[in-house]
Amino acid sequence: MRKFFLKIHLWLSIPFGIIIAIVCLTGAILVFETEILELCYPSRYFVKEVKNEPLPPASLISLAQQQLPYSMKINGIRIFSDPKRTYQLVLPGKKAAVFMNPYTGEITGIDDGQGFFMQMMRLHRWLLDEYKRDGGFSWGKTLVGVSTLILVIIIVSGVFVWFPRNKKVMKNRLKIKTKAGWFRFFYDLHVSGGFYAALLLLVLCLTGLTWSFDWYRNAFYTVFGVKATQTQVHTSPSSALTSKETYGKKAGSHEHSNAERKEKRQKKTDYTQWADVLTALQNRYANFNSITIQDGSATVSSLKYGNTRGSDRYSFNPATGEITEIQLYDDLPKSGKIRGWIYSVHAGSWGGIITRVLSCLVSLLGVIFAVTGYYFWLKKMMRKLK
Template sequence: MKKFFTKVHVWLSIPFGIIIAIVCLTGAILVFETEILELCYPSRYFVKEVKGEPLSPAVLMDAAGQQLPDSIKINGIRVSSDPKRTYQLILPGKKAACFINPYTGEITGIDDGKGFFMKMMRLHRWLLDEYKRDGSFAWGKAIVGYSTLVLAVIIISGLVIWYPRNKKVLKNRLKIKTKAGGFRFLYDLHVSGGFYAALLLLVLALTGLTWSFGWY
């Protein structure tokens, strides 16, 4: 039985490994989107000086309307309880926003939502394929979805292979040896590290399928 699951584990990992790696890497980047953007564009997210009480949302939206082109519509405002942070004006388009100083009404930056992180999201969700708003079939979305489904099978088959015959083998499979050579270290990292990460990866894979298949 283990030989069968070993073949399943290996031969599914080879063709789908690259796609799974892309999805995992882009997903990890997206997790830190806010932190990266705040580091790269601090003036967008933080005011230089806190000056008394912030202006009301209505006044800020009116001030922004005078600074922005007439073609840009403001759909709403997102305020912050942190006095050092700017407010965000919600613009048309996914993740599009305008940043405004809540004390002066000055616009500090605009994000059209089409930059690096939008590309990362499109790569993560659709492999840069176009998003089909009408729900029609899309190759990128399907490939990501089936690769995620395969990942769940790879994890489960890996656990079957990992399951030890006795307590002595169990002890070895729970440790990562760092002084037995590079190959042994990588082997233990895959076997033991894979076991420790398996539950989390399985949860991520099974919940991620929600965005790929309506039936799921």
């Protein structure tokens, strides 16, 4: 039985090892994306001088429009609780943003959302293949998914093959010898390091697969007793900040919603009421990470550990700034929370810096396992040739 699992471990690792190494390396890099960007571009993310009060959103957007090309559309603004942080103007496209000094209105940087880390994410998830928004077949996405599934089998077979048979072997198995030559060092790193990393690496694989296959995602949700249902908005007149009546309820007809969206597209966004919305939300939250305001909606991200994508969502009347609809994260059903939890566990952000460091180290070990595995295999082939 051990020989059978050894063959599975070997012959699955050889064809998929390169892809596994790429996915693990890019995953390790993406864990500290924010910190690396802040280190490389400090003036983009932090102001040199903190003044008394930041400018209101309408003034900042007006100043930005004077400095940016006319064709560049501003979708919203993101405000941080840290007074040293610059504000971000949200642009169309994933992660695209303009960074502004909130006290002077000066643009400190522009991220088009297509830089190094976006390419790392594309390599990590799709092997640089094009993302199919319509859900169509993607070779890159499929290869990453299959390789991740293969990695699960490789991890399980590796643990089975090298699991210690007694306490004495266990004691030696958990040591990495550094003074017995390079071959022994690489062997211990591959085997003993595999024992230390197996559980967390397996968790990263099992959560990552939810983005690759619909059938796996549905099964994953089912295991946790969750059905993929449409998120419901929880509203309560008593929980609104300033409004006594609701606006744009879900009970409205589909035609009415379409008419509202069409009217919004035709109207020019009025940013003057965003200051009232920002003040209302800042008064409500003693601690928050960021507040993002867009036309008729606002999102508050908290500083809590756990689901780092969990946030409270608000709707407001663009004409008056009144909060009209509230969707609190705590009130969401499990189906509305699990996707954020999957991301937080996969990225290692659920427990703060400690879990992120562990996720990064385990991902780097995944690269080392692939490289050392090829090293052992090539050494064996060279011996046979002799």
